[in-house]
Amino acid sequence: MAPRIDFHTHYLSRAAEGFEAPSPAWPRLTVDDAGCGQLTRDGVAFRDVDARSWDAARRIADMDAAGIDLQVLSPLPATFAYEFDAAVTARFARLHNDAIAEVVRARPDRFAGLGAVPLQDVDAACAELERVTSELGLAGIEIGTHAAGRDLTDPAFDAFWARCDALGALVFVHPENAPGFERLRAARLAFAAGYPSESGLCAASLIMTGVVARFPRVRFVFAHGGGTLPWLLPRLDAVWSAYEDVRETTARRPSETARTLWYDTLTFDPENLRVLAERAGTDRLVVGSDYPFLMQEEPPGATVLACNAFDAAAREAMRSENAFALLCG
Numbered sequence: 001m002a003p004r005i006d007f008h009t010h011y012l013s014r015a016a017e018g019f020e021a022p023s024p025a026w027p028r029l030t031v032d033d034a035g036c037g038q039l040t041r042d043g044v045a046f047r048d049v050d051a052r053s054w055d056a057a058r059r060i061a062d063m064d065a066a067g068i069d070l071q072v073l074s075p076l077p078a079t080f081a082y083e084f085d086a087a088v089t090a091r092f093a094r095l096h097n098d099a100i101a102e103v104v105r106a107r108p109d110r111f112a113g114l115g116a117v118p119l120q121d122v123d124a125a126c127a128e129l130e131r132v133t134s135e136l137g138l139a140g141i142e143i144g145t146h147a148a149g150r151d152l153t154d155p156a157f158d159a160f161w162a163r164c165d166a167l168g169a170l171v172f173v174h175p176e177n178a179p180g181f182e183r184l185r186a187a188r189l190a191f192a193a194g195y196p197s198e199s200g201l202c203a204a205s206l207i208m209t210g211v212v213a214r215f216p217r218v219r220f221v222f223a224h225g226g227g228t229l230p231w232l233l234p235r236l237d238a239v240w241s242a243y244e245d246v247r248e249t250t251a252r253r254p255s256e257t258a259r260t261l262w263y264d265t266l267t268f269d270p271e272n273l274r275v276l277a278e279r280a281g282t283d284r285l286v287v288g289s290d291y292p293f294l295m296q297e298e299p300p301g302a303t304v305l306a307c308n309a310f311d312a313a314a315r316e317a318m319r320s321e322n323a324f325a326l327l328c329g
């Protein structure tokens with residue numbers, strides 16, 4: 001039997017604590033004697049973290065309790081740091097990717113890993129992508145939905161997508177702070193509404209502008225079930241049918257292109273998950289929990305089990321086989 005896999009978890013190395021920050025705005029990690037940590041920007045704490053973020057033994061104990069065989073470790077999106085000098089972001093990415101690779105090397109039976117890249121600089125991002133996948137042997141990379149105000153569909157990223165395409169890279173797209181999020185400061189609205197909206201816009205943009213079609217070997221995986229994308233697809237199809245210029249940009253119907261991407265199952269609702277599965281295909285879904293954060297699904301895959309639209313084979317595919325195949329390349 002393929003291992004039960006949690007594709008969407010985050011890891012933060014304690015090595016981040018000693019990183020020489022280039023400015024007070026850099027996301028700094030501090031950890032107290034009791035092992036409780038915080039990320040701060042400009043001296044203001046914005047994220048509580050604890051040993052689950054960096055302690056592999058603790059993570060394995062939690063996985064055992066939750067029935068998970070293997071976690072895919074990806075960097076905390078709060079540390080993407082695309083708005084800073086690319087050389088500094090690249091240095092942090094190398095330090096952090098090395099730390100993730102070390103955890104994976106020690107327990108390849110329990111962990112796989114994705115690396116970070118300094119996406120604000122295409123050449124530097126390509127260099128780290130190569131290092132992550134070849135030298136470190138990680139399964140792929142995690143990126144945000146935009147970099148320093150530039151969307152992933154910006155022509156400046158063509159060289160990056162070409163490199164990802166040549167490598168057949170697995171690219172986990174995870175939302176973080178985005179333009180317009182200043183409207184969402186109250187009531188945790190960025191997490192609640194900003195993240196799914198941003199993911200939906202990002203996936204829709206990559207589909208409609210033809211990036212997915214032009215770079216078909218990139219294995220995109222979208223966090224949080226692709227956000228609003230499943231609900232946007234009928235309208236994307238309607239626009240594609242109505243406008244010749246859109247059809248000239250991408251020859252395939254958007255809802256068909258959406259079936260060539262992957263998504264995690266982190267939707268918090270069986271009915272939402274059913275719609276996602278109907279539009280993406282159960283062979284395109286992987287269980288992801290957002291461990292170890294407050295918003296995590298417990299246990300991982302609870303919504304897959306709660307959704308009565310799936311038979312046993314589909315559930316197994318989402319909990320094990322789809323992610324296993326993705327990680328094996």
Ligand SMILES: [Zn+2]
Pocket residue numbers: 008010174223290
């Ligand atoms: Zn996450």
